[in-house]
Amino acid sequence: MIKADVQLDAKGLACPMPIVKTKKAMNDVAEGQVLEIQATDKGSVADLAAWSKTVGHQYIGSQEDNGVFYHYIRKCNQEASEVAEKTFAYTATNEEAIVSGATILDVREAAEYAFGHIPGAVSIPMGELAQRMNELQQDEAIYVICRTGTRSDMAAQQLAEAGFTNIKNVLPGMVGYEGELAKEVN
């Protein structure tokens, strides 16, 4: 099961209802959170992806299990988050992070990680970082990555403030990664 913040049951509904319901449900999803939509209509696969693109949300992916499609969409507000300024001073390129052999910390949501991450990357979603920092060594080299470098920028700052000494923010992030992806979906 992939972790999502909000779930929507659209099983048994024919087009256009899965999207009508998704649009409505998105109103109650906070920015950056992931909505899981369960649908049985095959058309929902292409249409939810196209709709997400139209309105600017991030379509993470979908998987089928027993005739039910599980779709994952992350709510985005393009103007705000995508072009946010990155302030953490220590950065590394995707390539530098990969060849370093050091820990790569992926702070995207669990669903984003499940649908494709750098092999070996450790997953701690941004929202859980404060509670789970103790899973990491304060003095080890950690390359923090997200999709576009914004969340990882905030995570890097948070870690540095907590006393971590060897943190780098990876840019451009997963949007610029074209290598092999490890997946946790079928």
Add this chain to the structure above:
Amino acid sequence: MTVTAWTAAQVARKVIDNKEFFILDVRNADAFEEWKIDGHNFDYVNIPYFELLDGVEEILPQIPTDKDVLVVCAKEGSSIMVADMLSEAGREVGYLAGGMKSWSMYLEPIKVGDLANGGELYQFVRLGKGCLSYMAISEGEAAIIDAVRFTEVFTKFAEDKDVQIKHVFDTHLHADHISGGRHIAEVTGATYYLPPKDAEEVVFDYAPLEDGLTVNIGSSAIEVGALYSPGHTIGSTSFVIDGKYLLTGDILFIDSIGRPDLAGLAEDWVGDLRETLYARYRTLAEDLIVLPAHFMIMDELNADGTVAKRLGDLFAENHGLNVEDEEAFRSMVTDNLPPQPNAYQEIRHVNMGKITPDNDEQTEMEIGPNRCAVR
């Protein structure tokens, strides 16, 4: 304003009669790009339904008021929603009942011509998919060639004409659509024929369709003669009916020729295709009327909606029959081929009897254009 439900049959009349029509296709852009309702005098706008959830005000200027407007989607639900919204905005519009799914399934039977002794030959035009099936009838008997899977259309037609279906043929193992041949033979007691060279993997019994086989329809003998014509598949077989019609299967179309790669053997079969088109067919009478198993573009339809043309005219006009250089021909039919039809491997397995998907799954497999040709 009221919203009218249009049937696929009504839309087919618009296509065949070359009427003006405006289609607002509310499927996503990829689906529209790949496959739509084609008509000579149709205009289109593609706006996905999910961009109209907040209203249709913005698109009203794009919707004409001086011709019939049809809203189309995949199954019908979204087109009803959009049609209702347009109706509330004061527009008179219709939607396609059953959506593209019903369009893909609709067959229009059109008479191609008369056969000797009062016989008749019908072409069943599947406009949405470009498939063509045939029924020859004479003196209470019928033969069917390349039937698509909507078998009741054929059995009902035979009932209406008061004829008994005796022979059911497939010119080859189809890769773009699911054959209805075997099922028709089962329910009517007719004999089902397949070319043995295409049927090596089939898991049911069939009668071998081999070069030179002839069957008669009715007592006064309308002859249906088989002519081995490989190239699209290794078993592909053509038919000459009543000395007047040449049914070419997927070997020769009106504006294109068959592709040799759908069973994965383009390089092996290109020589056969060349031999069939440039040697075997050349020995036939030029006045034969060619009746293919597919059409790809609306320009291949005649004014009456049939897809048929004199063989001699095709020798003169069809590009695929006029490539003198053998190497150029080889490259034309093996390089840069169009994408293969949707689910073509699964469709071949269904036609071999290896898998038996339910009706919905079959519909899903057949979505999209047929793509059996190279131009």
